[in-house]
Amino acid sequence: MTRLSELGESHIISRVLGRNPSSTHVIVGPGDDAAVTAPEGRLVSTADMLVENEDFTREWLDWKKLGVKAAAQNLADVCAMGATPHGLLISAAVPDDTDIVCLEALYSGLFDEAERAGTALDCMVPIIGGDLSSSGLIVIAITALGTVGEESAILRSGARPGDSLYLAGTVGRSAAGLDLLFAGARPDTVGPELRSLIDTQLAPQPDYGALRTVGAASAMIDVSDGLSLDLARVAAASGVGIDLDCSLLSDLVDPLLPAAEFVLETRATGGSGDGVGKTEVAATAEDLALSWVLDGGEDHGFAASAPPSAVPGVGWRRIGEIRTGHDVSLDGTPVPASGFSHFGK
Amino acid sequence: MTRLSELGESHIISRVLGRNPSSTHVIVGPGDDAAVTAPEGRLVSTADMLVENEDFTREWLDWKKLGVKAAAQNLADVCAMGATPHGLLISAAVPDDTDIVCLEALYSGLFDEAERAGTALDCMVPIIGGDLSSSGLIVIAITALGTVGEESAILRSGARPGDSLYLAGTVGRSAAGLDLLFAGARPDTVGPELRSLIDTQLAPQPDYGALRTVGAASAMIDVSDGLSLDLARVAAASGVGIDLDCSLLSDLVDPLLPAAEFVLETRATGGSGDGVGKTEVAATAEDLALSWVLDGGEDHGFAASAPPSAVPGVGWRRIGEIRTGHDVSLDGTPVPASGFSHFGK
Numbered sequence: 129m130t131r132l133s134e135l136g137e138s139h140i141i142s143r144v145l146g147r148n149p150s151s152t153h154v155i156v157g158p159g160d161d162a163a164v165t166a167p168e169g170r171l172v173s174t175a176d177m178l179v180e181n182e183d184f185t186r187e188w189l190d191w192k193k194l195g196v197k198a199a200a201q202n203l204a205d206v207c208a209m210g211a212t213p214h215g216l217l218i219s220a221a222v223p224d225d226t227d228i229v230c231l232e233a234l235y236s237g238l239f240d241e242a243e244r245a246g247t248a249l250d251c252m253v254p255i256i257g258g259d260l261s262s263s264g265l266i267v268i269a270i271t272a273l274g275t276v277g278e279e280s281a282i283l284r285s286g287a288r289p290g291d292s293l294y295l296a297g298t299v300g301r302s303a304a305g306l307d308l309l310f311a312g313a314r315p316d317t318v319g320p321e322l323r324s325l326i327d328t329q330l331a332p333q334p335d336y337g338a339l340r341t342v343g344a345a346s347a348m349i350d351v352s353d354g355l356s357l358d359l360a361r362v363a364a365a366s367g368v369g370i371d372l373d374c375s376l377l378s379d380l381v382d383p384l385l386p387a388a389e390f391v392l393e394t395r396a397t398g399g400s401g402d403g404v405g406k407t408e409v410a411a412t413a414e415d416l417a418l419s420w421v422l423d424g425g426e427d428h429g430f431a432a433s434a435p436p437s438a439v440p441g442v443g444w445r446r447i448g449e450i451r452t453g454h455d456v457s458l459d460g461t462p463v464p465a466s467g468f469s470h471f472g473k
Numbered sequence: 474m475t476r477l478s479e480l481g482e483s484h485i486i487s488r489v490l491g492r493n494p495s496s497t498h499v500i501v502g503p504g505d506d507a508a509v510t511a512p513e514g515r516l517v518s519t520a521d522m523l524v525e526n527e528d529f530t531r532e533w534l535d536w537k538k539l540g541v542k543a544a545a546q547n548l549a550d551v552c553a554m555g556a557t558p559h560g561l562l563i564s565a566a567v568p569d570d571t572d573i574v575c576l577e578a579l580y581s582g583l584f585d586e587a588e589r590a591g592t593a594l595d596c597m598v599p600i601i602g603g604d605l606s607s608s609g610l611i612v613i614a615i616t617a618l619g620t621v622g623e624e625s626a627i628l629r630s631g632a633r634p635g636d637s638l639y640l641a642g643t644v645g646r647s648a649a650g651l652d653l654l655f656a657g658a659r660p661d662t663v664g665p666e667l668r669s670l671i672d673t674q675l676a677p678q679p680d681y682g683a684l685r686t687v688g689a690a691s692a693m694i695d696v697s698d699g700l701s702l703d704l705a706r707v708a709a710a711s712g713v714g715i716d717l718d719c720s721l722l723s724d725l726v727d728p729l730l731p732a733a734e735f736v737l738e739t740r741a742t743g744g745s746g747d748g749v750g751k752t753e754v755a756a757t758a759e760d761l762a763l764s765w766v767l768d769g770g771e772d773h774g775f776a777a778s779a780p781p782s783a784v785p786g787v788g789w790r791r792i793g794e795i796r797t798g799h800d801v802s803l804d805g806t807p808v809p810a811s812g813f814s815h816f817g818k
Contacts, residue, residue, distance in 0.1 A: 155515060155626070156554075156626065156628060159629075159710075160554065160628055160629050160630075160710075161519060161549075161550040161551075161553040161554055161629070161693075161694060161695050162517045162518055162519035162550045162551050162553070162554045162556070162617075162619070163516075163517065163518050163519065164515050164516070164517055164554065164621065164626045165515065165516045165518065166515050166516070167512060167516050170500060170509050170510065170511050171508075171509070171510045171511070171512050171516060171618075172507045172508065172509055173507055173508050173510065173560075173562055173601060173602055173616070173618065174506060174507035174508065174562070174602055175562035175563070175564045175602055175603050175604050175614070175616055176564065176604045177564045177566060177604050177606055177612070177614060179566045179606050179607075179608040179612070181608070181609060182566070182606055182607055182608055183606070204506075205506040205507045206506075206507050208506040208507070209501075209505065209506055209507045209509065211507070215518075217518055217519070217520035217616050218520070219520045219521065219522045219614045221522060221524045221527070221612060256518060257518055257519055257520055258520050259520050259521045259522050259614075261522055261524050261527055261528075262524075262527055263524040263526070263527055263610065263612070264526060264610060265608065265609060265610050265612075267522070267524070267566060267608070267610075267612045267614070269520070269522060269564045269604075269612070269614030271518070271520055271562050271616035272507075273516075273518065274507070276509065281500070281501065281509045283501060283505055284505050284506070285505075348506075349506060350506050365504075365505075
């Protein structure tokens with residue numbers, strides 16, 4: 129084991145950035161005061177951070193998956209604007225007794241996910257800058273940059289009554305994985321079905337490729353905080369109501385039933401479940417699985433609205449309709465916006 | 474007192490961003506998945522973070538000054554490329570029992586410094602995005618964006634023998650302020666002279682205005698880690714040696730002598746000084762003051778090299794010469810690169 133404190137900052141940076149892909153857009157990469165790049169069109173930028181004990185725990189920590197998750201949550205935001213990723217800035221604060229191998233794994237996860245997005249969208253996604261700092265808590269703060277044509281950013285505000293609502297990727301799997309972890313499940317103690325849910329929590333895999341077939345969507349959002357909350361944001365920004373169709377969600381809910389049964393059983397038998405999310409209020413596995421689908425974010429599925437003339441292609445499933453109003457409902461019954469939010473309320 | 478945990482995330486964000494200036498470059502500001510802006514020319518981007526216990530302590534914490542410092546260290550990096558600031562992305566992680574008034578002070582400091590840079594360089598510097606998270610430790614991670622003409626970025630690699638070396642702003646004051654804090658000095662227990670050094674540590678004020686008169690500089694760097702280390706970076710990138718002229722540094726060293734005497738006296742009498750930086754090896758106040766000037770960063774002075782045909786204007790002082798070689802010297806004697814570096818060595 130070689131602790132970061134035994135190495136110099138520049139040596140560490142050259143080791144973790146060894147895999148950095150070259151990109152014709154990068155004029156000056158890491159190493160000067162700032163990067164210089166040549167974006168084409170308008171610039172799309174977003175920043176998001178993962179904080180130890182808030183977004184993950186040391187106990188579950190898989191450095192490579194943490195890198196995947198940190199990249200995914202930022203790339204998904206760029207892509208949800210209809211933009212093409214341009215580059216990442218990575219600020220990482222880690223304890224100075226961290227093994228260099230762990231930091232290399234973190235960056236390996238970042239590169240893997242950036243490469244996955246780049247392959248799906250036919251672009252290069254280099255790390256163009258960042259900062260490395262020592263800290264008692266692990267914090268990964270990322271800025272993702274992208275580019276979009278002058279009139280082609282897809283905002284939250286464009287949904288119109290008569291549009292249908294579509295989803296690419298999944299929702300609910302990451303929340304199920306989190307409740308499994310809180311219930312004491314670990315990747316090496318459960319079967320492949322539950323393990324894959326835990327993997328979605330630890331290393332979500334947004335379906336970037338579906339963005340190639342989104343077409344003339346009227347609105348789009350990265351579902352990071354749960355359908356109920358994120359669709360309420362679309363509804364508010366667009367001045368519309370949104371009705372989810374329960375029958376169209378069953379393909380998302382049904383695969384979560386075994387996990388819901390595991391979690392409820394663990395709680396019933398006084399297992400190690402700490403109880404987060406919806407576990408404490410769900411009476412049945414069906415209720416719990418549905419609540420994961422409605423309120424669970426972090427799969428980074430993409431929700432988009434589109435008029436009948438512009439039905440999205442491969443990778444998109446219809447899950448509801450845009451209507452007049454200002455709320456989100458499920459088969460006509462209002463759904464409270466109870467996805468994830470920092471700072472309560 | 475109103476704790477963040479009693480408020481909703483969106484309410485908090487709207488309160489802290491109330492002062493956000495409008496900018497014609499911003500097409501979509503905070504509130505969607507990502508910002509959309511229209512940079513002119515090439516994009517300059519940099520990211521840097523401030524971490525509690527590493528970069529500041531709760532004991533010395535002044536939220537507004539923390540905001541100033543966080544903005545300054547990122548804006549200085551953008552400006553040291555010869556670029557014009559374009560916008561900031563702010564990721565802040567703070568304990569959820571933080572008073573909203575503290576967070577408002579933090580953002581007030583961010584806006585103050587962004588406005589100061591904007592006024593100096595005749596541009597708007599809005600906050601275009603970011604993230605707010607709860608955390609046990611305070612972490613402020615910023616990405617600063619800027620724009621520069623196609624051929625006009627000023628890199629570290631352009632210094633040439635025969636150029637002179639110039640400084641805008643100061644070096645050493647922030648390091649003196651830090652050693653004063655470690656020696657037990659506090660803004661309300663010392664006179665105005667020492668207090669202003671502590672203020673430079675807590676809220677550095679880069680001389681952005683000097684960048685208007687830098688002219689055709691051959692290289693430039695934000696002196697964030699100390700002259701000895703940052704000039705060694707310029708020397709390495711440019712393939713040159715750099716000789717500092719001790720007599721030209723006296724205007725920087727002499728004003729630090731009272732602080733050096735305070736710090737050495739506190740240590741001699743067994744005061745509360747913890748001893749950081751160079752205190753433990755400096756025998757005299759002159760030695761200590763000179764070591765602050767050579768090795769102390771965080772004033773965010775700008776060092777630039779320029780040929781005789783392009784002497785920078787108002788705000789710049791000559792401090793040395795670019796020569797052949799590959800090291801940094803002071804009146805011909807090698808200076809070890811011993812400024813600040815994370816992770817030892």
